[in-house]
Every structure is written in structure tokens, then in C-alpha cells.
Amino acid sequence: MPRLLIVHHTPSPALQAMFEAVVSGASDPELAGVEVVREPALGATAVDVLAADAIVLGTPANIGYMSGALKHFFDTVYYPCLDAGRGTPFGFYVHGNEGTEGAVASIRTVTKGMGWVVAAEPVVVLGQPTKADLERCWELGATIAAGLL
Structure with missing residues (x-):
């Protein structure tokens, strides 16, 4: 069964709704043939990444950058997954109250x-997520999962 790994840092109600x-x-x-695995960014490992067939990342925009937790995830998995993870399909979502570009x-x-x-x-949301924003998040998850079938 194909595996979708969702690596997230979810420190706020807005990010919880998006997640x-x-x-x-x-x-x-309709996507019952996909195993969905959820891991917080501070707990996800190279083993999780190497076992995944696709990945969704979720983070707040903190001071114009991804969260420290997601950065830690990348620092942890970068070299162990560099060659074996090439070609991994992925998507991501970002929430911020100000700039998210960084x-x-x-x-x-x-x-x-990493060659992903x-x-x-990506789904990028400023401020409180609207119903349309949450629908785009739903579509992100469904799109990545459907690509594995």
C-alpha cells in the first residue's frame, strides 16, 4: 500500500485547522488504498521519509522563514535521504500572519x-483560514494521495 507522510508543525488553531x-x-x-502517516516535524525521521511514497509538509511562517521545527526535520533527514529520496513527490502548506514568502x-x-x-x-494562507483556504488544504491532501494510486 502506498504511504503518504504528513510532516507538520502545528502550534496554532489556524494551522490545526489546515492540518x-x-x-x-x-x-x-475514495483514496482508501493510501496509508496516511502523520508525524510532527520534531519527531519525523529519515526512516519515515524513506518509507514514504509522497510527502506533505506543513509549517507556520516564523519571522519570514519556515518554523524551526521543520528546519530541524530537514537538518535531520537531508543527508540520509539525499540519494534514496530523489524524485519523491511532495506538497506543502504555510500559514502566516504577515509575510510568507521566505x-x-x-x-x-x-x-x-533533495531532489523532491x-x-x-502549495497552499499559502495569511491570517485566519477561510472556508476556501481549508478546501484548498483538503484538495492538497487529496491530490497528493490520489497521485499514489
């Missing part, structure tokens, strides 16, 4: 260096 929407989309009954750029830079392949456009 839950991604999980809901990825876990849609967080988006930093995720794109690291994942490009963008499988869906």
Missing part, C-alpha cells in the same frame, strides 16, 4: 536540493 483539512483530503474514502522560498530551496518533485501547488 486537519489536509488529513481529511488525504484520508477520503518560508515558501526556503521550503522550495531545500526540497529542490512538486506534485501540487
Whole structure:
């Protein structure tokens, strides 16, 4: 069974809502052939990444950058997964109350260096997520999961 790994840092109600929407989309009954694994960024390991067939990342934008937790995740898995993880499809979502450009750029830079392949456009939300934002998160999860079937 293909495995979708969701690596997230969820320190706020806004990010919790986005995370839950991604999980809901990825876990849609029509996608029952995909195993959805959720790991907090501070707990996810290279073993998790190497066992995954696709990945969704979730982070707040903190001072114009991805969260320290997601950065720690990348620091932990970068070299162990550099060769074996090339070609891994991924997507991501970012929440911020101000600028998110730096967080988006930093995720794109690291994942490009790892050889991961963008499988869906990122969901970037400023302020309180709207119903439309949460629907885009649902679609992100569903799109990445459907790509594994």
C-alpha cells in the first residue's frame, strides 16, 4: 500500500485547522488504498521519509522563514535521504500572519536540493483560514494521495 507522510508543525488553531483539512483530503474514502502517516516535524525521521511514497509538509511562517521545527526535520533527514529520496513527490502548506514568502522560498530551496518533485501547488494562507483556504488544504491532501494510486 502506498504511504503518504504528513510532516507538520502545528502550534496554532489556524494551522490545526489546515492540518486537519489536509488529513481529511488525504484520508477520503475514495483514496482508501493510501496509508496516511502523520508525524510532527520534531519527531519525523529519515526512516519515515524513506518509507514514504509522497510527502506533505506543513509549517507556520516564523519571522519570514519556515518554523524551526521543520528546519530541524530537514537538518535531520537531508543527508540520509539525499540519494534514496530523489524524485519523491511532495506538497506543502504555510500559514502566516504577515509575510510568507521566505518560508515558501526556503521550503522550495531545500526540497529542490533533495531532489523532491512538486506534485501540487502549495497552499499559502495569511491570517485566519477561510472556508476556501481549508478546501484548498483538503484538495492538497487529496491530490497528493490520489497521485499514489
